Amino acid sequence: MTSVAPLPSEHLTERQKRLVELGRQFLYPNYRQPELVFTRGLGSVLWDDAGQRYLDFYAGIAVSALGHAHPRLVRALSEQAGRLIHVSNYYFNEPNVRLAAELCRLTGMDRAFFCNSGTEAIEASLKLARRHFHSKGETARLRVIAFKNSFHGRTLGALAATGQDKYRDGFGELPNVTHVSYGDARAVHAALAPDVAAIVVEPVQGEGGVLPAPPGFLKELRQLTNQHGSLLIADEIQTGVGRTGTFLSMEQQGVKADIVALAKGLGGGVPIGAMVCRAALEGALPPGSHGSTFGGNPLASAAALAVLEALTADGILARVKPLGERLGAGLSRLAERHSRLVETARGTGLLQALVLKAEVDARAVLGAFQQAGLLVTIAGGQALRFSPPLVVTEHEIDEALQIADRVLSSYS
Ligand SMILES: *Cc1c(COP(=O)(O)O)cnc(C)c1O
Secondary structure, eight states: OOOOOOOOOHHHHHHHHHHHHHHHHHSOSOSOOOSOOEEEEEBTEEEETTOOEEEESSHHHHTOTTOBSOHHHHHHHHHHHTTOSOOOTTSOOHHHHHHHHHHHHHHTOSEEEEESSHHHHHHHHHHHHHHHHHHTTOTTOOEEEEETTOOOOSSHHHHHHOOOHHHHTTSOOOOSEEEEOTTOHHHHHHHOOTTEEEEEEOSEETTTTSEEOOTTHHHHHHHHHHHHTOEEEEEOTTTTTTTTSSSSGGGGGTOOOSEEEEOGGGGTTSOOEEEEEOGGGTTSSOTTSSOOSSTTOHHHHHHHHHHHHHHHHTOHHHHHHHHHHHHHHHHHHHHHHTTTTEEEEEEETTEEEEEEOTTSOHHHHHHHHHHTTEEOEEETTTEEEEOOOTTOOHHHHHHHHHHHHHHHHHHO
């Protein structure tokens, strides 16, 4: 898969430079892109405009579940684009109703609402929880319990749930959410009161630094919400769609939430988000109370269906656990070998991290990895997050570990 000849590079490098200049001039400068323009990909490999090869171990922030140019996804998209791209939610469309059925089957839920991003899936989940109690006459149940160091998205509602100041600073008051320490069931218990509609939790704090929930914690949240009559919202935007080895990460703890938010890997790179919920909540958002113009459009739905088919019918999901163990074991070996630089390795499935010591410049290490042909991202300040496509091969995992080892050795 990786034996594609490099492109002739000279003038393409010039072209890349011009594109970077154009981007620097006209794009809103809220990101921090390096001087790279990716022009094509195949599986877990990306090529920049100069023909340089990179191992893609970030997958567009845990999005490209099937890697790049996966034949199933390409076929589904081109066939659907030639047939029907958009009709709005005024009418049913075939890929979308099939997707809803398949997603409910895979999550054990009963109803699916579609939107275009993770943030929107959280927004829908929060609105559903509030509206559910409103429709039962409990109009004062508006508060949500969320966790410190969490990430739930950037619209004002999702941002209110997000428990990190770096995302919230400067945006004013973000009300109705109480943040407690992740893993602290006693603090959750103390924060529960009659005005709490829901608890929203990530099974693994992704942006927070790839921190899996402590054993038993999610079960305790389930028990607390049951006792208290409030709802449990699982933010599986990063951990869902097979990323941690099961379709939903919470399955591994034997916990079923009331509402699950999905996005990232769901469309394999095509923007789509979903909120799935139990039948008991189906009356809370009647026609007119919530919606999305693009949500559930045939093109994005066809992409998501192709992803779900590939995960199940092609056996990709079944490979995630062993591949994750290989990656995790390799990162643990690196943590031992380079203990001067690395604090620890942690993660689950194909969501893993190498956590650098506080005094190490994580951004510099990331840059050195990139120079050496390995792409990862930083999460939670010091964690180098490895979230390769779910189609990654054992050979590619070994190659990524070798590159990381070489770069870290050059630092020691
Ligand atoms: C990425 C992410 C979001 C936000 O998703 P967007 O598609 O960027 O809006 C929310 N929650 C979690 C856990 C995420 O990882």
